[in-house]
Amino acid sequence: MAGPPPKPWPTGTVEQLEPLVARVLAPNPSPYTYTGTQTYIVGAEDRIAVIDPGPDDPRHLAALVDAIGGRTVAAIMCTHTHRDHSPAAKPLAEATGAPIVGCAPLVLDDSGPRADASFDRTYEPDRVLLDGEGMTGPGWTLTAVHTPGHTSNHLCFALEESGALFTGDHVMGWSTSVVVPPDGDMGAYMASLDKLYGRPDRVYYPAHGAQVDNPRQLVRGMIGHRRQRENQIVRILSEGPLTAADFVPRMYKGLDPRLAGAAEMSVTAHLLDLERRGLAGRSRDVWTGP
Known part of the structure; x- marks a missing residue:
């Protein structure tokens, strides 16, 4: 598990990663979230998608509204419903009029050690995506890739036009994913790693930590670990x-x-x-x- 990079971190700042992908870092660093949750904005024209809106923090919500800048949000898409990923979906939907799309709702009483690992009880999607289903906008297509293990409802999202995969908490470069029973399942997690290893994705954009430019090499190492x-x-x-x-x-x-x-x-x-x-x-x- 790598330590965080030196401060200052780009919290609240829009970082353009490639023509169709921008990133905004939430102010929720911790030993489990690294420098914080990274929300991704997909699309270059007036109709975009927001992936993993993050915690319900007024500072982060304001930063996201500024980053959206009046554009139409086609979908607010959540990889899973841990409290550092999905709670901002509801207030962002109220602010933008966008539907909440992505993983299925899931509520469990979490007895684990992570304060941020309890499930978001406010999450109410307008549409649940099955494996292979997706959303489209001008110049972009996001396809759901079902990757249970970290949670049973975890999805990744593939950006078909650029070969990028938004991996949520399933694969991160700075740390292995925490698998917490009863919902977290190691057998399912390993099967999902095998599934990603068989894909041709060019780059991973995780919810925490730096982008992964050698995806299959990293996944192979994680399986071995x-x-x-x-x-x-x-x-x-x-x-x-x-x-x-x-x-x-x-x-x-x-x-x-x-x-x-x-x-x-x-x-x-x-x-x-x-x-x-x-x-x-x-x-x-x-x-x-x-």
Whole structure:
């Protein structure tokens, strides 16, 4: 997990990344959001799309309205409904008259360690996109790519004209995605990584951190990293019964203490996947080998 770049960060500033893509950084940095949530504006003419509007923060909403600049918003599109991604959809829709389009609504009681990982209970899409469905505007086409794992409702959006993929939290260059059960699912996450590895996307624009210019190389490395973690867990399990928390100090050397809970949930996600495959067992909170 990489540390954030030196300040100042371009919070609230419109950054033009390519002719059809601009980015606005929200003021919500944290150990889990890096420098903050990145909202993307797609389109170069008078009809645009907004991807991952971010937190319901008046400063970010004002920055987005300024960036839109009176243009028509064809759709406000959300990759998933964690609270750092979708809550601004409703006020932005009220400000622009745009429909909310994208992932399905999902509300769970989150018992995990992340304050920003509870689900957005205000999210009410006007249209849910299935895998392969999309939105169009002048010179742009965005196609939904279903990528469950980080959450069960996670979507990426492919910009067909430029080969860009907006990856939300599924793939990020600065960190691996946190997979938090019960909604987060490691088996589904790995299958979604395999799905992206088979695609020809030119560049990834994640919701946190820098763009990824070598997508397939990064995804291949992420798959390998997860397999290494899995093998590590199987090896530790062979030494005797353990709780999920017992794995963390043995697997994550030098871990920021603020991330210990997230690491435990990631281990739990791996253990649940191993259990489904007959490679681990448990009695209450204690895990054993098969």
